[in-house]
Amino acid sequence: LREGIGLRAFAQENPLVAYKKEASLMYADLMDAVRHDVATTIFRVSVVKEPPRRPVQAVRPGVPAAAGPARPQPAKPVGQKVGRNDPCPCGSGKKYKHCHGRPEMQGEPELAGVAAGTARPPKGARPNPGKKRR
Known part of the structure; x- marks a missing residue:
């Protein structure tokens, strides 16, 4: 063109x-x-008809087929629960509520195990670098 x-x-x-x-x-x-x-x-194009489906039979006798798979159980936390006013398990010396117990810190995967006492954050990590302590 x-x-x-x-x-x-x-x-x-x-x-x-x-x-x-x-x-x-x-x-x-x-x-x-x-x-x-x-x-x-x-x-x-040619139309192909599928054969009718058969009803699902029970896997075990005595259990109805409509029961389906069992619901998954919610995951239970591992380790002890840390109180808000207890020292943070990361070793910073701060209260848990001011360190890793803050709502914005709970979604971070690298700090997820800190509350359960199974993981530690890297050394020198500050939970909120914008806030200065006096």
Whole structure:
């Protein structure tokens, strides 16, 4: 499309108008090809019927099939629960509520085990670097 447009300027024709005209003709040809392909595909399609499904039978006798799998039990925390006013298990010396017990710290995966006493944060890690203690 771009190659032939440059020669139109030599023929005293506006290249922008020629570009638009050729682009619209190419788009019309594309739409005709799509319509033709859709029509031929529709006429070649054959409908296949699936056999009816059988009802699910019970795996064990005496257990109804509708019972389905058991609900998953919620995960139980490992280790002791740390109180809000107890020292933080990370070893910072701060109260748990001011260190890793803060709501914004609870979603962080690297500090998730700190409350249970199973993990330690890296040395020198501050829980809130923007807040200065006096």
